[in-house]
Amino acid sequence: SKDSDNKGGDTALTGKVSTNGSTSMDKVIGALKEQFMLDNTGVTVTYDPTGSGSGIEAASNGSADIGLSSRALKDEEKANGLEGTVVALDGIAIIVNANSTVTDLSVEQIAKIFTGEITDWSEVGGTAGTISCIGRESGSGTRDGFESITKTKDACKLDQELTSTGGVIEAVAGNPNAIGYASLSAVEGKTTVKAVTVGGVACTEATVLDGSYQIQRPFVLVTKSGATLSPAAQAFFDFATSTAAADLIKNAGAVPVAK
């Protein structure tokens, strides 16, 4: 297939591939582009972690070759001539401070916490303390995924509204009473925060892939339907969606979907 050609480096690709969007995809895209650039030394792949909203827009107005979204495209976006290709699935881990005694929450409890119905950790089995909800800026794919699944759309009462996945992790790490949501890929391996089980199911690649972990969403590459990508961008796109990328994606903490 084409990507194996690239790997062989027979076709000397050159140029620049710009990607722009989801901050949750930081790890995944970071790993993919790095490998791709090792394989194709003539190509530079850039990644601007700006958020899913502007990633989708960047793809549509052409300021980036490939947009990155951590939520599925909406119908109206598709109608506007955008095409989404899922590269991976990602769990949205519900994270609490490493010192928290809470280990499991149901989706309903999570929803009540974020909408302000439950305000103290003692109500969900933790040590008493006012819960601090940390969420994402509107426009974030992670927020979109979280709110749709927990049915809390536009109803969350947040203590902090941060512009990035890492920001949420840091804020939860620094606050014993905090709860937040963040991409599984970014949470894996962190010791300062821990992911609670949701309805008894831990957030892992396996549970995301088999669907037993409910709070999940896709990582999407956004392109303009009909428009042709530059050879370099096309090669990167093909590489990212190929099985060859699966290990990279897995190592980055997400769940590859390529068959």
Next chain:
Amino acid sequence: MTAESLTVGGTVRKRRGAREAHKAVEGGIQVAFLLCGTLTVGFVLLISIYLILSGLPAIRQIGLADFLFGRVWDPTNATTGAEFGILPFILTSIYGTAGAVVLGVPVGLLTAVYLAKIAPPKVAVAIRTAVQLLAGIPSVVYGLVGMIVLVPAIQRTFSLSSGACLLAAMIVLAIMILPSIINVAENALRAVPKEYEEASLALGATKLETYFKVTLPAAGSGVAAAIVLGMGRAIGEAMAIIMVSGNVSNMPSIFAPVRFLTTGIVSGMGYAQVGSLYHQALFSIGLVLFLFIMLINVLLNVLIKKKGDA
């Protein structure tokens, strides 16, 4: 001797061409420098025009009153409809600036008095160097330290659910405006005629009484200018406070996570779709911020002019 001789270089006729080329060069250079000079004016116009052009459409669509006085900012709410009220941002910016002034001005003025009147020259030089350094530290560094040190400290001290709040931003801003307040105020204090102090001392006032009851009031407009300058800095700061203020578009209160005009722009910019009303509204916020700054500039000019008159 003919008229020509003076104009083209007298006896050395072969230089006539060179002379004329030289004259052209002189003219060209003057025009080039003029262009450089007017470029600054061009930049100011560019900024004003772009902000107005890109800020007005959203305001027109949202409605000026709803935009300025709306209490809810929820630009992507699909359930109940998006809302674009920036009153929380405006008030937060005002409160935050006021807080920074309340915290920073006393410390700044006291330091200025110390530097201008009390400190031994060598100590004064050392402190002045320190103050300059404080002014040069990048704002993200303030934000970083605020995020790692100040925010947890506030949370623990006041047993809050989260320490990222208006107070944290006020403290960071207060520290950031210190250098400009100290500098301007110190200069103003030094400019107060010695006669005022002599008169006060001759009446039996102590030095400190003199500094606070005569010198400081006499430096009034300069001190005011220092404060206004600090206000301008505070209201325009973005990157330091985005890291400590919680970033939720609440109406301001001291322990609430809040969003400023500046941080509203920064955090929205990554997520708003270009061309959407949300995106356009961010430029409208920019326009409002710009108007605030212009107001402060005018104030500053008035104060400086007053100082010039006195």
Next chain:
Amino acid sequence: MGEKLSLRRRVYNGTMTVLVRLGAALTCGLLLFLIGYIFYRGIPGLSWEILTTQTSYIKNTVGILPNILNTLYIILVAMALVLPIGVGAAIYLTEYAGSARLVRVIEFATETLTGIPSIIFGLVGMLFFVQKMGLQAGVLAGSLTLVVMILPTVVRTTQESLKAVPQSYREGATGLGAGKWHMIRTVVLPNAVDGIVTGCILAVGRIVSESAALLYTAGFGMVLVNFIDSLHTSAATLTVALYVYATEGGETALAFSIATILMALTLIINLAAAWVGRRLKNGKE
């Protein structure tokens, strides 16, 4: 005559003395704390490794070489543009301008630019340089934005040093039949060079510490690219990288290491400006 001040006045004086010293001590203490804390957290993380590599997701290592280079590139491009414009504007104002009104307008514009917050420069830079002129977010768009922002610094310091050049030098040169530009080039500018250098150092300081104006004009790119490509490739400077690593990547240790580098740069820049400033003073005496 052994009479003493009333208790109330002694209390007032005592309190004020304490307050004034406290204020000064607080200012110094803050600075010492900031420097100390940042160095304490940042120095352990500094390594040759970090300074000379880029962040790798595969190897799971961090490095800030791209950001160091981006910062240098932006300094280079911005200074190369702002220096001639700023010095030119200052020369126009001090040496040529005939109309007092034009001078006032230009000086007012310069003052206005000084007061505008950097986020506004970022916004307009994005609208104009990135969107309108179609430059990609990168070193070029970022530098152009910064040129607008730091122009007043260069104009003002240059203007001051031009004014400090003795009028008698100008008269001397003119009396020998030198044309205006020749005179400026041969006797005025060489004597103002210290001030121009000070202005440049200050401007470099602002470039190094700037972040808000660069987010959407220079971008967040963390990839090593060569100078030419960097012009139109998203390129995060050290400050932007600090912001990204601190808030998005959760790399606090790395953020403090960058902060350490930035503090050291600030220190060097301040000292350099002070040193040149002193030389300027001595030279003119």
Next chain:
Amino acid sequence: MDPILQAKDLNLWYGANQALHHITLDIPAHEITAFIGPSGCGKSTFLRTLNRMNDLITGVKIQGEVNFHGENIYEPSVDPTVLRRRIGMVFQKANPFPMSIYDNVAYGPRTHGIRGRKELDEIVERSLRSAAIWDEVKDRLKKSALGLSGGQQQRLCIARALAVEPEVLLMDEATSALDPISTSKIEDLAIELKSKYTVVMVTHNMQQAARISDNTAFFLLGELVEMGKTEKLFAYPQDKRTEDYITGRFG
């Protein structure tokens, strides 16, 4: 009568330069004493030693005594602010504070702890009356003092000095910047004041010294050349240098 102020073998240095040499002199209470001498001879310097205003200048060194009511004011136990309250001063250049006329006069009393509105009102009125300026300013007490004419400003400064009820009033060329009418007002004022206060004045104007002072001291190059009753000193100067000076032969 005992002298209220007495300098004994007073020497003063600015850094390494000696500005006063062995000054010994008595200032009688309730009289006007004038210091005359050419520019730079040390009149102002000496005047300022009398209420320790020289303390404020760095590098000043003083040797000798100045006794006020027989007590050396340079003793460490003396608080100069208390001293200055009792020995007031008016400067060559009128220096009202940039505040209202009222606040200018009230400044001293307030500093010394008087807060009562009524009491302050009384002091302000009394001081302004004593300084012969009440009628001119009584309708604009709340206006800025900087709006007054030079002569009015100087009288305001005198009122301000009187408001703390000093015993001695030092005046350093208090009229030299004024027009003749203002000058004569202040001269009249000085004569009136001496019933209650002791006045010491530096003047460049020999006519003025002759007109209003009771005693005159003549300084030259940091030395006191001669001091005596004014009529006597001008009529029969004891020292050749004094004679040269008052007959205008130098200075």
Next chain:
Amino acid sequence: MDPILQAKDLNLWYGANQALHHITLDIPAHEITAFIGPSGCGKSTFLRTLNRMNDLITGVKIQGEVNFHGENIYEPSVDPTVLRRRIGMVFQKANPFPMSIYDNVAYGPRTHGIRGRKELDEIVERSLRSAAIWDEVKDRLKKSALGLSGGQQQRLCIARALAVEPEVLLMDEATSALDPISTSKIEDLAIELKSKYTVVMVTHNMQQAARISDNTAFFLLGELVEMGKTEKLFAYPQDKRTEDYITGRFG
């Protein structure tokens, strides 16, 4: 002989203030002409009209003519840089550039396009010799001119002016900041120079005018009161005001 410079009914205003009134005067070639008069009478102003140095001051308005070799230098077609090359100037305060002695003298020739090393060397030596300073500086040509004494600096400035081979040398109180020895060196120099150049000098020092000038013009309040051969003007002043001035009765 025709005058080399000729002012005709020259008026000059600084803004609204008229500083020169109807000056009409001839300056003969190869002689020394001195301008005298009390401070502020317009001597410098008039001198600077002769090579258009007043062009540099904003707000100056000039009416009338100055003819150089019969040609009006205020014609629009005249290039002032060419004019100033031919009418050089030396200022009251020596103003060497902060460069080496050599570069100071070479500045003018270089400005006018001479680049050749050897040619420049020659010009520098010749000019320094003409200014009677060669021997004092020949071993330190590469050293900064600011290291010279005041008198040497002034002679260097003269050398610098001579290096562009002017026809006229304007000197504005060129010796007033100098000690007597330096002054007499420059006076001797002026006398020597007149064989090749025309010298116009402003001086405050009447003895100097009397000693070295051939013609003297006396200015008062912006007017030319009288001009004539120096011996005659000093011996038999035609105007009462000239007489008062030169006998020291005012100014």
